Amino acid sequence: MKNWKQMLLSLTLSAGLLTGAAVPAVAAAPQQPAVKVNNQTVEYKSGSPVNNQGTTLVPLRATLEAMDAELQNAAGDTIYAIIDGKAVTLKSKLTVINGVTYAPVRVLGDAAGYEVSWDAQTRTVILKTKTAAGGSQTAVNTQGGRGFMWEVQSNGNTVYLVGSMHIADESFYPLNAEFEEAFAEADYLGVEIDISKAADEASQKLVLDMGMYQDGTTLKDHISSETYAKLGEVLKQAGVKANALDQFKPWVAETTLSSLKSATAGYEASAGIDLYFIQKAIERKIPIMELESYESQLGMFNNFSKELQEANLLSAIENYDQIDESVDVMAEIWKSGNDEQLLQLTNSFSGDAEYYKAMLVDRNIGMADKIDGYLKNGKNEEYFIVVGAAHYLGEHGIVKLLQDKGYTVVRK
Structure with a gap:
């Protein structure tokens, strides 16, 4: 359980959760672009x-x-x-x-x-006219990747299931043409949560209410002195004060620490697959539906046992220098669209029963039930669903859950 793969799951399945909210303000703010x-x-x-x-x-x-x-x-x-x-x-x-x-x-x-x-x-946005783009720019923008997408049809409705990387970089783009073609016809975009709203007042209040200690205690009162000391050293390494996260619970410290490191490696929510399509949905003015809620995702982390929260934080600390390499692994799996490797990675997360049940099993059931509802409504509509890639495969994955409901799920 205490390995980079579990830390990676937190980062890539719920990255963007704290994006723009109050928590990252305690960390070293990156320069504006x-x-x-x-x-x-x-x-x-x-x-x-x-x-x-x-x-x-x-x-x-x-x-x-x-x-x-x-x-x-x-x-x-x-x-x-x-x-x-x-x-x-x-x-x-x-x-x-x-x-x-x-x-x-x-x-x-x-x-x-x-x-x-x-x-x-x-930290520069580069705009080049397509006729003037140089060789290196063309290489970046034509690399992209196959990614993960499945199609389900029933009762006149079509649902496309897209596996996301919540944090990414420009090497993921342009996306597979099939993604763009399917989205162009979509009547609705479905995502875990609409992270474009993460910085609104209500979302920030949720982070503060759930993620901060309200009883006068601080982080060092709830984790071992050894873990606290190690956290301080890593924060200083990252250019942040050793006590910068004292107000927050271990799950917030873990998520913030992982996000800090992945951002320095070039992986950011601003390039994530789900945010990419959220922005496109806003441009097209099509409805964005949330399969979960900001409160439910925060609550999941907040409800982890004290022992699991500290174990996850310690894993992020001990693997801090490998976080960017770990995300590289997931990025290459996504770009190759290799189902077998994705399944192996997903199955490897099952080492801790509490963690696996909360992060994957329970959430997959809830999301599959909502997708089932979309397929049954008989409105002859198309739904473009984008959730973390690790939610789809395996015995408890969304694909299997839909197949168990009688649907034919086709890999695209």
């Missing part, structure tokens, strides 16, 4: 790019001007612009910060015909 258009850094006179819940938001007017486009008007969730001499209407959630209107950079770049990539080392 920069933007380059055809190798020229965009100089912003009013406002600057910000990372919001894993999405890079940029000042709308200045970014369009840097791409030789002109903003005509922006209101609500609609942008009117002149791109290549043509009037274009874009749909995207707009944010006003200190009087400056911001929009997701990927939405703007895609609309203006740019390749959009992310340089994790320099």
Whole structure:
């Protein structure tokens, strides 16, 4: 149980859970992103790019001007612009910060015909016109991967089941064309939770209510002195004060620690498969349905026994230097779309009964039941479901649960 694979499961099945919430504020805040258009850094006179819940938001007017486009008007969730001499209407959630209107950079770049990539080392969003993209850029944007997708049809309805990596990097893109084609026809997007809402006031309050001690005690009162000392050393190694997480419970410390390390390796929720499709759903204005809730996911971690919480935290501490390598393993499995390797990885998580039941077994049952409901409603609709890849295979996986309900599940 105390190995990198279990720590990896926490990271890749519920990564993004604390994205944008109050907890990461105790950690060393990464520098805000920069933007380059055809190798020229965009100089912003009013406002600057910000990372919001894993999405890079940029000042709308200045970014369009840097791409030789002109903003005509922006209101609500609609942008009117002149791109290549043509009037274009874009749909995207707009944010006003200190009087400056911001929009997701990927939405703007895609609309203006740019390749959009992310340089994790320099924390720079790179926009290159498709005709001007160099060889190295083309290599990054054509690598992508097969990924995991299954199709289920019943009663006139179609459900696509997509396996996500909640944290990723630009090497995952472009996605398999079958993903994009299926999503283009979807009437609904289904995700575990809509992590684009993770930073709202209600979500932050949930983290504080569940993840912080309310009785005057601190983390060192609830874990061994040895574990606490090791945590302090790792936090200092990460450039954070040794007592930075004292207010929080072990499960919060574990998740924050793992997210810190994976981000330095270039894996971020901003490039995650589920957030990618959430942003696209917002652009298309199709409903986003949550198969779980923010409260249920937080509650699952919070309800782990004291012993399991400390064991998971200790595993994250002892494997801190290997976290990026561990995510590399999952990333390669995802890109290759290798069902056998995914099944082996999923089965390897069963070492601790409490952990396995909460993280996979119980959640899979709940999600499979909701998918069953979508298939039975007889509305002749298409559902595009994106949940962590490890939820699908194995004796307790969503695919088997749907097959047990009588459905034919086809690997795509």
